Structures are given as C-alpha cells and as structure tokens.
Amino acid sequence: xxxxxxxxxxxxxxxxxxxxxxxxxxxxxxxxxxxxxxxxxxxxxxxxxxxxxxxxxxxxxxxxxxxxxxxxxxxxxxxxxxxxxxxxxxxxxxxxxxxxxxxxxxxxxxxxxxxxxxxxxxxxxxxxxxxxxxxxxxxxxxxxxxxxxxxxxxxxxxxxxxxxxxxxxxxxxxxxxxxxxxxxxxxxxxxxxxxxxxxxxxxxxxxxxxxxxxxxxxxxxxxxxxxxxxxxxxxxxxxxxxxxxxxxxxxxxxxxxxxxxxxxxxxxxxxxxxxxxxxxxxxxxxxxxxxxxxxxxxxxxxxxxxxxxxxxxxxxxxxxxxxxxxxxxxxxxxxxxxxxxxxxxxxxxxxxxxxxxxxxxxxxxxxxxxxxxxxxxxxxxxxxxxxxxxxxxxxxxxxxxxxxxxxxxxxxxxxxxxxxxxxxxxxxxxxxxxxxxxxxxxxxxxxxxxxxxxxxxxxxxxxxxxxxxxxxxxxxxxxxxxxxxxxxxxxxxxxxxxxxxxxxxxxxxxxxxxxxxxxxxxxxxxxxxxxxxxxxxxxxxxxxxxxxxxxxxxxxxxxxxxxxxxxxxxxxxxxxxxxxxxxxxxxxxxxxxxxxxxxxxxxxxxxxxxxxxxxx
Numbered sequence: 126x127x128x129x130x131x132x133x134x135x136x137x138x139x140x141x142x143x144x145x146x147x148x149x150x151x152x153x154x155x156x157x158x159x160x161x162x163x164x165x166x167x168x169x170x171x172x173x174x175x176x177x178x179x180x181x182x183x184x185x186x187x188x189x190x191x192x193x194x195x196x197x198x199x200x201x202x203x204x205x206x207x208x209x210x211x212x213x214x215x216x217x218x219x220x221x222x223x224x225x226x227x228x229x230x231x232x233x234x235x236x237x238x239x240x241x242x243x244x245x246x247x248x249x250x251x252x253x254x255x256x257x258x259x260x261x262x263x264x265x266x267x268x269x270x271x272x273x274x275x276x277x278x279x280x281x282x283x284x285x286x287x288x289x290x291x292x293x294x295x296x297x298x299x300x301x302x303x304x305x306x307x308x309x310x311x312x313x314x315x316x317x318x319x320x321x322x323x324x325x326x327x328x329x330x331x332x333x334x335x336x337x338x339x340x341x342x343x344x345x346x347x348x349x350x351x352x353x354x355x356x357x358x359x360x361x362x363x364x365x366x367x368x369x370x371x372x373x374x375x376x377x378x379x380x381x382x383x384x385x386x387x388x389x390x391x392x393x394x395x396x397x398x399x400x401x402x403x404x405x406x407x408x409x410x411x412x413x414x415x416x417x418x419x420x421x422x423x424x425x426x427x428x429x430x431x432x433x434x435x436x437x438x439x440x441x442x443x444x445x446x447x448x449x450x451x452x453x454x455x456x457x458x459x460x461x462x463x464x465x466x467x468x469x470x471x472x473x474x475x476x477x478x479x480x481x482x483x484x485x486x487x488x489x490x491x492x493x494x495x496x497x498x499x500x501x502x503x504x505x506x507x508x509x510x511x512x513x514x515x516x517x518x519x520x521x522x523x524x525x526x527x528x529x530x531x532x533x534x535x536x537x538x539x540x541x542x543x544x545x546x547x548x549x550x551x552x553x554x555x556x557x558x559x560x561x562x563x564x565x566x567x568x569x570x571x572x573x574x575x576x577x578x579x580x581x582x583x584x585x586x587x588x589x590x591x592x593x594x595x596x597x598x599x600x601x602x603x604x605x606x607x608x609x610x611x612x613x614x615x616x617x618x619x620x621x622x623x624x625x626x627x628x629x630x631x632x633x634x635x636x637x638x639x640x641x642x643x644x645x646x647x648x649x650x651x652x653x654x655x656x657x658x659x660x661x662x663x664x665x666x667x668x669x670x671x672x673x674x675x676x677x678x679x680x681x682x683x684x685x686x687x688x689x690x691x692x693x694x695x696x697x698x699x700x701x702x703x704x705x706x707x708x709x710x711x712x713x714x715x716x717x718x719x720x721x722x723x724x725x726x727x728x729x730x731x732x733x734x735x736x737x738x739x740x741x
Contacts, residue, residue: 153173
C-alpha cells in the first residue's frame with residue numbers, strides 16, 4: 126500500500142525533479158517507510174512506500190524489470206501473488222518476495238491481459254523504456270484511487286488530488302455539477318469528475334495508455350458482463366468468503382479488523398475466529414454510550430470472551446471540533462455526513478497497533494444492505510406482475526421492520542426522473558433556485574441510481590455509480606494514518622457469483638443478506654445473524670450540532686459573508702432550518718453538515734497559498 130505520482134510531458138520539456146518531489150511531499154502519509162523517484166527526460170515517477178510484503182529494500186520502488194526495460198510504481202495488493210509467482214517462475218527469475226515484482230512480470234508476460242489474472246486492489250503505472258509508452262490501470266471496483274489532469278502539454282497523475290494541484294501552477298474552478306449532486310442527492314464520486322473541474326479520476330475497471338503523445342482510456346472490466354454461475358448452496362458462499370478473508374491475511378505486518386457490530390464486519394471476525402483460529406486478533410470499534418439508537422456496543426461485546434484485544438473509541442462533538450482541520454484535509458473533498466468521521470476515529474485508534482485492517486465494505490451493495498433496495502425489489506415484482514410475491518414481501522417487510530420506508534422508496538423509484546429531482550429539491554429547498562435550474566438537467570444521479578428496473582440492476586448500478594465514494598473515504602481515512610484497509614467482500618469471485626443469484630437469495634421475507642445469514646449459521650452469534658436494523662458508521666451529529674462548541678461554530682459559518690455569497694445555498698433558509706434543529710423540532714443534521722463542510726472546503730483553499738480555487 127503506497128502513494129504513487131507521475132508526470133508525462135508532450136512538448137519535449139523535461140520533467141523536473143523538484144516537481145516530482147513536491148508531489149511526493151503532499152502525500153507522505155501514504156508511504157512513511159521509504160520513497161523513490163525515476164525521471165527520464167519526458168517522464169517522471171514518484172513513489173512512497175508503506176511496507177506490507179517483503180519489508181526489505183528488495184521491495185523499493187520504482188522497481189525495474191531484470192532487463193531494465195520496464196519501470197513500475199504501484200499502490201495496492203495482489204493477494205494471489207504467490208500463485209501467480211509459481212505460474213511465472215519458469216519464465217522469470219524473482220529477486221524479491223513482493224507482489225510488485227509479480228505484477229511487473231505478469232505485465233511482461235500477458236501484457237494488459239494481466240489485469241484479468243489479479244485478485245486484489247490496485248492502481249499502478251508501468252513505463253516501457255523501449256517503446257516510450259505508459260500504462261496506467263485501476264482495479265475492478267475502484268478500491269485504490271488514481272486521479273489525473275490532462276492537457277495538451279502534459280499528463281499529471283497521483284493517488285490523491287493534492288499532489289496534482291501542487292504542480293498545476295494555475296487556478297482550478299469548482300465542479301458545479303459535483304457540488305449540485307452533493308447538496309441535492311448526497312452523492313459524490315459516481316463518475317469520473319471530482320470537485321475540481323479538470324481533475325478526473327481514472328474510472329474503476331479502466332486503464333489509460335500513453336503512446337506517441339496520444340492518450341487513450343479503455344475499460345478492461347465490466348461487472349455486468351462478468352456475472353458467473355450463482356452460488357448453488359450457502360456453504361459455497363461461505364467457502365468463497367472464507368477464501369477471500371484468507372487471501373487478505375497475507376501480510377508481513379500485523380492485521381486487525383474494524384468491527385462495527387453489524388452483520389458484515391462480524392462475519393469477517395467470526396470467520397477469523399472459527400476457520401483460522403485467530404485468537405490474538407485486534408479489533409477496533411466506535412461506540413456511542415450516550416445514544417440508545419446508534420450504539421452497537423452490545424453486539425460488539427458478543428466477542429468479548431473470544432477476543433482479548435478489543436479497542437474502542439468514542440467520537441463526540443468535542444473531538445470533531447478539535448479534529449476539524451485534520452479530518453477535512455484527510456478527505457480533501459466534501460463528504461455528505463459525519464459518518465466518515467466515525468471511521469476516521471477508528472483508523473486513528475488502529476494506527477499504533479496494526480498496519481493492515483479488514484472490514485465489511487462492499488457487502489451492502491451486493492446483498493441489499495440498505496433498506497431502499499426494497500424499493501427496487503418491490504418495483505421489479507410489480508413490473509413483472511408477481512402480485513402474490515409483492516404482497517407477501519411487503520407484508521413481511523412492514524411486520525419485521527415496523528416501517529414504510531421501503532414502500533416510500535418503491536413509490537419514489539416508480540416516478541419519472543424529472544419528478545424525482547423536483548421531490549429532492551422540495552426536500553432541500555434551501556438550495557438556490559438559480560443553482561438548481563442551472564444544474565438540474567446535468568445530474569446523472571436520477572437516471573443512473575434511481576431508475577433501476579430490478580433488484581439485480583439496482584445492485585449493479587450501485588456497484589457502478591455509488592460504491593466508489595465509500596471506498597474513497599475508506600482509503601482516505603486509512604491512509605491518513607498510514608494504514609492499509611482490505612475489503613474481503615469485494616473479492617471479485619464472491620461478487621460475480623453473488624450478483625448472479627436470484628432475488629430471493631438476497632431478500633427473503635423482509636430480510637436482506639439472506640444467503641449470508643444462511644451461510645454463517647452456527648458461525649455468527651445469533652443475535653447478530655438475526656439483526657434486522659442497519660446502522661453502519663454513524664454518529665450522534667444531530668445532538669452534537671445543538672451543543673457547544675459546535676453550536677457557535679456552525680452559527681458563525683452560517684452568518685458569515687463568504688457563506689452568504691457562494692450562491693449555492695439560500696443562507697436565510699439555512700439559518701431558519703438550523704434554528705428549528707436547535708429547538709428540536711427537526712433533525713436537519715445531514716444538511717447542516719453539508720453546508721459547513723462545503724464552506725470550510727472553500728475556505729481551505731482561500732487560506733492556503735499552495736492551492737488556488739477560483740469561484741466560477
């Protein structure tokens with residue numbers, strides 16, 4: 126796990142050493158163990174290493190092939206590197222015990238088809254010194270980030286945005302559509318855009334090539350086209366998930382688990398305890414003792430007799446206030462709630478005890494963990510005239526959850542996209558009308574995420590357009606503390622077979638994640654296996670925003686001249702809504718957070734001469 130960056134020029138200007146060094150300096154947290162550079166006329170690479178496999182200097186990057194033709198910089202893990210190394214050992218000699226060398230030789234042997242052989246998370250760059258060509262690639266689901274800026278003079282790329290901004294030497298403007306989707310739909314990272322106009326991210330499952338000063342981007346992986354035969358039994362699902370966990374234990378540094386008490390992370394812990402007898406396991410959890418609705422301590426404590434190294438953190442409004450600067454710099458782009466802060470505190474807790482963490486990210490998107498997936502399922506049943514099934518499932522949903530939320534989402538998903546946007550605007554009428562009218566037809570959210578015609582398509586659409594923002598936040602939070610976060614549920618072998626299942630193996634009688642619950646019967650604690658609520662990483666932000674010191678802090682922002690003049694939010698309506706939040710008549714905490722996070726994001730650039738952000 127590392128940080129990578131590079132520059133390729135198209136105008137015969139040499140890449141400057143100090144520019145590569147400047148880029149590297151912006152993300153030292155990604156690789157505190159060592160650093161390296163490669164500069165050859167019109168191309169430059171920078172690498173910062175977080176040592177995970179083969180901690181010796183043999184793992185130093187940039188790494189060269191034994192014939193010195195190829196140079197690689199790489200961020201990620203190829204978990205099946207041992208098997209690939211055995212496959213390639215009769216063709217190449219290996220000097221290290223790293224997966225980096227396996228990746229490089231895989232590219233030498235298979236070319237770009239090597240990507241199909243990897244089980245892992247990755248973003249890497251390989252330069253062919255003979256043909257003067259560059260190959261950049263990103264993993265199937267976007268677990269590892271890769272950003273770039275491209276104009277007629279050069280290509281600049283990096284694991285994070287700050288390194289790119291540090292060498293641009295010209296202003297960038299905010300991306301208005303990204304801000305609109307953030308405020309209107311609580312969504313980010315659903316396409317190749319960022320909050321910075323002109324700075325893109327290489328999409329998951331894509332590669333970028335530079336040859337003869339020409340840049341091309343192509344897709345190498347499409348989940349829709351890779352769905353395989355579904356699992357035939359829950360035990361087969363269990364075997365594949367267990368294999369995914371086992372592969373992600375490959376490490377020469379300590380491994381722990383981020384344990385929320387929910388079904389997904391608990392499944393990983395139970396597999397580690399039952400299948401691999403990891404009794405010395407370290408777990409890391411956020412708890413909220415003062416809250417009856419979001420505190421999951423009782424579920425986490427189910428493992429108390431089996432795990433001796435359980436660690437807890439308690440995020441509060443005071444800690445958020447004290448961590449504002451660090452947390453916002455860690456994320457670098459606005460985030461739609463403080464739930465990412467809870468994860469930030471968990472990673473901070475883990476940093477002194479392990480170097481690698483496992484968690485349950487990605488399970489919700491393939492097993493319908495969010496309750497709005499019921500809306501897609503009900504829509505599918507209605508459109509296919511499966512009325513008995515629809516009646517039975519809605520009956521069980523209401524009986525089990527004592528809620529009509531799934532039915533509300535069902536009705537919402539049945540609406541025309543224009544109506545969906547209008548409903549969202551009426552709900553968030555603090556958004557400036559002029560800003561809404563300028564961007565309402567530019568957003569792809571209603572068509573890409575809210576128009577799915579079946580549960581399967583809903584899950585696939587979320588893999589395509591939603592999952593990546595969760596993965597980005599996890600990468601930013603973990604790497605800020607020099608940790609590598611691994612996600613067993615996103616092993617492509619598991620995903621491709623799970624999403625090929627029939628809907629009743631995902632949702633059954635009002636319960637989500639049906640096959641997972643069946644597969645881990647007698648492995649998971651029953652109180653967790655039968656959980657019907659969904660909490661995840663959340664905080665008590667509604668209470669925090671009513672109490673000092675955040676109360677005065679928020680009020681100062683909402684009354685500031687800069688907030689009033691941005692043009693995105695009607696500040697008078699925002700102040701009125703905050704007043705209602707303070708007196709307890711509404712819970713507007715998520716909207717309040719978005720307002721202050723966006724404003725602080727602008728201020729971060731206005732107060733820092735290293736970056737220039739011009740308002741449009």
